[in-house]
Amino acid sequence: MTRTRSPERWRGSERRRGQANLLAVAVALIVVTAVTVVAVALADGALADATRDPEERRAAERLGDRLVAGESGTALRANVVNETAVRELSAADLDRLAPVVAGRSVRVRLDGGTVVERGDPAGGVTVRRVVRAGERVERSSVHDLGENRTVQLPERTPRARLSFGVGSTVRTVRADGRIVLHDPGGLTGTYDVRVSRFDDVTLSFDAVGDVEGSVTVSRYPVNATATTLEVTVGERA
């Protein structure tokens, strides 16, 4: 007679551990379910963030482009912003410049200081632009043409204003050899001439005889320093 111990042993151990197994299964189910719920909640949050981020980024990039573009009211040239215009921006100005930010929380900072803010865009996307911020200034100097009939412009400027004093005999003005003003009857008064801002321009003055008189030369350079413009766009308010 073969007496097998295993069914007895098996029966015994199963009976002993049957309840323990049930409890372990229940605990395991609860724990795994709870962890899964937490994981799904995290995934949902991540998905929401993932769909919202590109929209906010596009809005922030669009607004940043509009603020630094040369043709906008806030910039003097591409990436050279008018500091006064930027500091006076309002939220309505931002909506007008970039309609995509309308209805969203938004913040613009220049050189670390907040310029305009609507709502709380914390958690939104921030786009940083490297710019120069400043303004266009006027610099003037008076020159006696009897002493020297050429004037080298000390700053680069897109245009110059020439104001001829009484007694000036000048007929022709050249900028780097190119005639910019000419009047056989003599130049008197004030004239605006366009010059190349990519050049160190030399003005030369000619008359029929000796060149006499004085001229006031005004230049309009940009006086700006490098800084950072930050645009942050958040959720729809």
Add this chain to the structure above:
Amino acid sequence: MSGRETAVGGHRRPRRAQLSLSAVEMAVGVLFVLGVAGGFAVGLPDPGGREAQLNGYARDAATLLADEPPMGDGETRLSAAAGSPAGFERERVALAERLETLLPDSVAFRLRTPQGAVGYPLPSADPVGRTTVSTLRGDVSLWVWYV
């Protein structure tokens, strides 16, 4: 009977307790789900964002350099540096200083002109922003990356 045997109806615990399979399954399940959740939590926070920002830095810096007067003769810093070996030598230090000023402290750069390059060696793996400017004398490329 050996110590391993159990009498029928006996309540002696077996010497070799077996780990409850349910506990093992629970542990594996929890670890698995936590692993996946961890992937979401760490997430991919705006993966294209860093590269987009770097590209923006490069474009902005190049725009400003292409508009500024050079140290010596020439139209702009970029065109002077790209135009001739002498021009590059003259502008090289000023270009590097200007890029250090323009770009944030956390950003390194490399500028390459047909006459030579200034800046730091390109990194192998990081996201790198890049822009290229065409000048009359050739293309100038600017790379920027986070350090």
